[in-house]
Every structure is written in C-alpha cells, then in structure tokens.
Amino acid sequence: MDLTELYQSVILDHNRRPRNFRKLPDANRIAAGNNPVCGDEITVFIRTEGDRIADIAFQGAGCAISQASASVMTQRLKGRTIAEAEALFGRFRTIVGEGTPDEEDLDLSAFAGVHQFPARIKCATLAWHAALNALHGQTSTAVTE
Amino acid sequence: MNPPASTPNWTALRADFPILHQTVHGHPLVYLDNAATTQKPRSVIDSLVRYYERDNANVHRAIHELSYRATTAYEAARARAARFINAAAEEIVFTRGTTEGINLLAYVFTPRLRPGDAILVTEMEHHSNLVPWQLLARRTGARLRFVPVTGDNGALDLDRLDALLVDGVKLFSFAHISNSLGTINPAADLCARARRHGVLSVIDAAQSAGHLPLDVQALGCDFLAFSGHKMAGPTGIGVLYGRHALLESLDPFQGGGEMIASVQFQESTWARIPHKFEAGTPDIAGAIGLHAAMDYLEAVGRAAIGAHDAELARQAAEGLRRIPGLRLLGPAEDRGGLVSFALAGVHAHDVVTLADQEGVALRGGHHCTQPLLRKLGLPATTRASFYLYNTPEEVDRFVETIRRAAQFFGAGA
Numbered sequence: 001m002d003l004t005e006l007y008q009s010v011i012l013d014h015n016r017r018p019r020n021f022r023k024l025p026d027a028n029r030i031a032a033g034n035n036p037v038c039g040d041e042i043t044v045f046i047r048t049e050g051d052r053i054a055d056i057a058f059q060g061a062g063c064a065i066s067q068a069s070a071s072v073m074t075q076r077l078k079g080r081t082i083a084e085a086e087a088l089f090g091r092f093r094t095i096v097g098e099g100t101p102d103e104e105d106l107d108l109s110a111f112a113g114v115h116q117f118p119a120r121i122k123c124a125t126l127a128w129h130a131a132l133n134a135l136h137g138q139t140s141t142a143v144t145e
Numbered sequence: 146m147n148p149p150a151s152t153p154n155w156t157a158l159r160a161d162f163p164i165l166h167q168t169v170h171g172h173p174l175v176y177l178d179n180a181a182t183t184q185k186p187r188s189v190i191d192s193l194v195r196y197y198e199r200d201n202a203n204v205h206r207a208i209h210e211l212s213y214r215a216t217t218a219y220e221a222a223r224a225r226a227a228r229f230i231n232a233a234a235e236e237i238v239f240t241r242g243t244t245e246g247i248n249l250l251a252y253v254f255t256p257r258l259r260p261g262d263a264i265l266v267t268e269m270e271h272h273s274n275l276v277p278w279q280l281l282a283r284r285t286g287a288r289l290r291f292v293p294v295t296g297d298n299g300a301l302d303l304d305r306l307d308a309l310l311v312d313g314v315k316l317f318s319f320a321h322i323s324n325s326l327g328t329i330n331p332a333a334d335l336c337a338r339a340r341r342h343g344v345l346s347v348i349d350a351a352q353s354a355g356h357l358p359l360d361v362q363a364l365g366c367d368f369l370a371f372s373g374h375k376m377a378g379p380t381g382i383g384v385l386y387g388r389h390a391l392l393e394s395l396d397p398f399q400g401g402g403e404m405i406a407s408v409q410f411q412e413s414t415w416a417r418i419p420h421k422f423e424a425g426t427p428d429i430a431g432a433i434g435l436h437a438a439m440d441y442l443e444a445v446g447r448a449a450i451g452a453h454d455a456e457l458a459r460q461a462a463e464g465l466r467r468i469p470g471l472r473l474l475g476p477a478e479d480r481g482g483l484v485s486f487a488l489a490g491v492h493a494h495d496v497v498t499l500a501d502q503e504g505v506a507l508r509g510g511h512h513c514t515q516p517l518l519r520k521l522g523l524p525a526t527t528r529a530s531f532y533l534y535n536t537p538e539e540v541d542r543f544v545e546t547i548r549r550a551a552q553f554f555g556a557g558a
Contacts, residue, residue, distance in 0.1 A: 039524050061524045063492035
C-alpha cells in the first residue's frame with residue numbers, strides 16, 4: 001500500500017505540531033499510558049466540571065501515530081461529557097479496527113489506514129485508553145502491547 | 146558452500162539461505178535485524194529434519210539404537226561447541242540461550258553473595274545481563290554497580306574500572322559487543338583487570354559469538370554465554386561456558402532427571418559437570434542444529450565474517466552521517482556489525498514502518514537497553530544489524546530508505 005494512506009497529512013501535521021501539548025496545572029483527572037513494547041509514553045491531563053470535560057491536554061513521546069492520535073483526541077474531547085467521550089472512543093475504535101472512515105468525522109477518519117498495520121492499532125488507541133482511565137478515576141497506567 | 150576461509154564469495158553464500166529469496170511488500174527482502182536473530186543456512190535446516198526423521202530419541206537414558214544415536218549427536222555438539230571457543234567439553238552447559246545462561250549463573254551464585262557484596266555490570270547491558278543480577282542482588286542484599294558509558298560514542302569509561310572493581314565486588318559481567326551501540330569492548334583486558342582484583346568475569350557473547358573468533362583461554366574469562374539463533378543456529382539452544390573448577394564448585398540450577406547421580410527420598414547427589422546443570426530432556430535437535438551452524442561459520446571463517454559485517458556497518462555509518470538531523474550512536478571506528486541512530490523529531494517505529502513497506506527489515510525501539518537510552522536522552526533508536534549474507538547493495542538501499550524517511554517525516558523540521 002501507499003505509505004500516505006497510513007501517514008495522512010492530518011497525522012503528519014499533528015505529529016509535527018501537536019495541539020494541547022502541555023500540562024494542565026488545574027487538572028483533576030490524570031492518567032498515564034505506556035506501551036512497553038515500543039516505549040511510547042503518554043500522560044493525559046483533564047479538568048472536569050460536573051461530567052463535562054472542561055479542558056484536556058497531554059504530554060509524552062512516541063511514534064507519529066500515537067502522538068497525532070493524542071493531539072486529535074484532545075481537540076475532539078474538549079467540551080464533551082464523559083458519555084460522549086466513550087461514544088467517540090467507540091467510533092474511533094471502529095475506524096482503526098475496521099478501516100472504515102466516518103464521513104462525519106474527518107480528523108478521526110485520518111486514522112483509518114492504521115487498520116492495515118495491526119501492530120500499530122495500539123499506538124492509535126493508547127491516548128484514548130489513558131483518557132478513559134482518567135475519566136473513570138483510575139490511577140493505574142494504561143498499558144497497550 | 147565451504148569456500149576457502151581466506152576469500153569467501155559473499156554473494157554466492159546467499160544461495161545457502163532459503164529465506165532470503167523472497168519479496169516483502171513487493172520488494173526483494175533486505176534483512177537487517179540480525180542482532181535480534183539471524184537466518185539459517187540450508188545445512189542447519191537439513192540437520193534438524195534429518196534428526197527428527199532418522200535419529201529422534203531421548204538422550205542418556207535408553208540403550209536402544211536411536212537413543213545411542215541421539216546421545217552421540219548431542220554430545221558431539223557439545224564437543225563441537227568446546228572447540229568453537231577453545232574450552233573442554235565438560236565446560237559446555239547447554240541452555241536455552243544467553244538469557245538462560247546468565248540467569249543460571251545468577252541463581253547458582255545466590256549462596257555465594259551476602260549483604261555488602263557487589264555485582265559490577267556496565268551501563269550498556271542488554272536487560273538479560275542486568276535484570277538477572279538485579280534479582281540476585283534482591284535475594285542476597287548485594288548491590289549493583291555500573292561502569293559508565295561516556296556518551297554517544299558508546300565507549301565504557303575504563304579509566305574508572307579499577308576503582309569500581311574493589312569494595313566487595315564478586316562478579317563483573319559485561320557485553321562483548323553492545324547490541325544497541327555496536328561497541329566492541331576489549332574483553333581480554335576487562336577480564337584480566339577483574340582477575341587482578343580477584344573478581345570473577347562473565348562475558349555476554351550474544352552479539353560476538355557468530356561474528357568473531359572466540360577463545361576463552363585468550364579472553365581469560367571465567368564464564369561466557371551465547372545464543373545459537375544469533376549465529377545461524379536454531380532458536381531455543383545456547384551455551385554457557387564455565388571454567389572447570391568453578392562449575393565443579395557451584396550447586397545445581399534446576400533439579401530433575403539428567404542432573405543426578407543418585408536419588409533417595411530425602412536427598413540426592415549430583416551428576417558430574419556439565420550434566421549437573423542440565424535438568425530434564427534438553428533441546429537435542431537444537432544442539433544438533435547448533436553443531437551444523439558452527440560448522441558453517443567455521444567453514445566461512447569467523448574472522449572474515451566479522452570483517453565483512455564491520456565493513457558493511459562502516460559503509461552504512463558513512464552514508465547515514467550525510468543525512469541532516471540524524472544522530473548516529475556508537476564508536477566512530479572499530480564498530481561492530483551494526484548501526485543505531487535517531488532522526489530528530491521522528492520516532493524509530495515510523496522509520497521502521499516506512500522501511501518495512503520497502504522490504505527492508507529494521508529494528509526500532511529501546512533494544513532491551515532502556516536505562517542506556519534513557520541516559521542518552523532517547524526514547525528509541527532505529528537499528529540495522531548486518532550478517533554474512535548482507536551486501537553493499539543492500540546497505541545502499543537501506544541508507545536510501547532512511548533518507549526517504551527523513552524527508553517524508555520532516556526530520557529536524
């Protein structure tokens with residue numbers, strides 16, 4: 001396959017200039033994720049107000065897929081409720097797991113090409129696992145491998 | 146095969162390795178992950194088939210014909226391994242590989258260490274030459290001490306070695322060749338210095354056994370471990386060498402069949418070395434495959450193989466240095482047969498994915514040397530490691546692939 005199917009311009013752009021790449025000093029939910037196989041590490045910071053995500057940011061180091069996925073995720077989750085975040089993660093998993101783009105969500109659909117690289121699916125979902133752990137109040141590190 | 150040892154015909158040797166002749170993602174395979182595991186020549190594959198089709202039986206037990214053949218072949222492999230490193234046959238313990246060899250040592254040294262003692266290793270060790278010693282330290286209250294790595298050039302700070310070999314150090318274990326830097330450590334000098342301080346030396350020869358002539362008498366080591374699969378042999382078989390008197394004096398590792406002289410309900414006596422350290426049915430086929438691999442490597446010539454791999458690594462390093470934003474690790478000269486590097490702003494796994502799409506098999510990650518990479522401030526590197534069947538043309542393809550990866554991901558941008 002053409003490599004640009006995996007590394008779409010959205011992914012390359014978010015990898016070079018990750019959005020919301022910082023600590024949140026007033027975060028009330030924090031969770032880490034790591035992939036011991038490749039060494040990807042990520043920390044997701046969330047400030048909730050009620051059951052809504054008022055602010056979200058991340059820091060970490062890893063491959064383009066994991067960094068871009070975290071960056072896109074922070075943009076898509078800001079302002080959402082926890083239930084909406086769960087639903088979005090479900091949609092994202094379908095996109096990367098089945099390779100089916102979602103026309104209503106072009107940024108998430110940029111990751112559809114990951115489907116053809118089964119070893120990289122965990123890179124794409126790492127930040128989401130960490131974010132959902134944070135929202136569910138789990139303090140342990142999300143591990144994908 | 147079997148060209149004269151002086152001038153191997155490297156291109157012709159490729160015909161001996163069936164796996165090389167395939168395309169991956171539409172491109173001819175360029176296999177450059179040899180530090181992880183090497184490919185096997187036809188003679189090794191055939192030796193496994195022949196054993197299972199003709200001679201398979203358990204060893205050292207029955208007196209029927211097949212058992213006799215299996216036992217003879219298994220012990221012939223031991224004698225072959227002894228010649229391979231200039232040791233005696235009873236000094237050769239078959240293991241699953243380097244990792245098990247070092248774990249065996251770390252286990253049997255448990256009663257020999259006490260709180261206040263120390264184990265010296267280096268900062269460039271593979272996890273398999275670090276974690277077993279951490280476990281030994283935890284069991285005994287001993288401490289770990291480290292010979293520092295000076296920086297990106299991958300050298301050990303040997304000026305400090307003598308000062309580190311005192312104050313209760315019982316064992317000094319180090320890699321002969323670093324799997325993540327390509328450094329070739331001056332093993333004979335390190336062993337001699339350990340001996341002067343009354344410290345036992347252990348060489349992790351995983352990356353050297355298939356690439357350099359090894360002579361444990363010349364090296365002066367007390368123990369040495371290596372893996373068959375990193376030197377054209379099968380997975381699941383390796384060797385731990387130990388000096389005769391030391392092996393005699395140590396307690397067994399695992400208990401079971403094969404390792405006993407006499408068993409009673411309350412206690413037992415042990416078999417002689419090396420069988421004392423080989424409980425249970427061993428990897429008989431693996432040992433026979435390793436025998437064939439050692440024959441193959443010796444026919445080509447290990448000194449010639451080492452020079453060939455080093456020349457490919459030198460060529461690769463020269464090409465990589467011209468790529469903007471590329472940080473090359475390891476020594477500038479006298480590099481072992483591998484290159485390890487990072488591209489500014491590009492993760493190793495993205496590089497490896499791009500290379501894989503072009504049929505080039507590389508390794509990206511921490512190479513089981515996490516503490517070292519953390520010290521160098523790198524989460525991961527990309528590594529290409531060479532063996533006797535790799536060619537200068539393949540190195541050119543590899544360097545071109547890395548150049549394209551740098552452009553595609555905008556290294557240093």
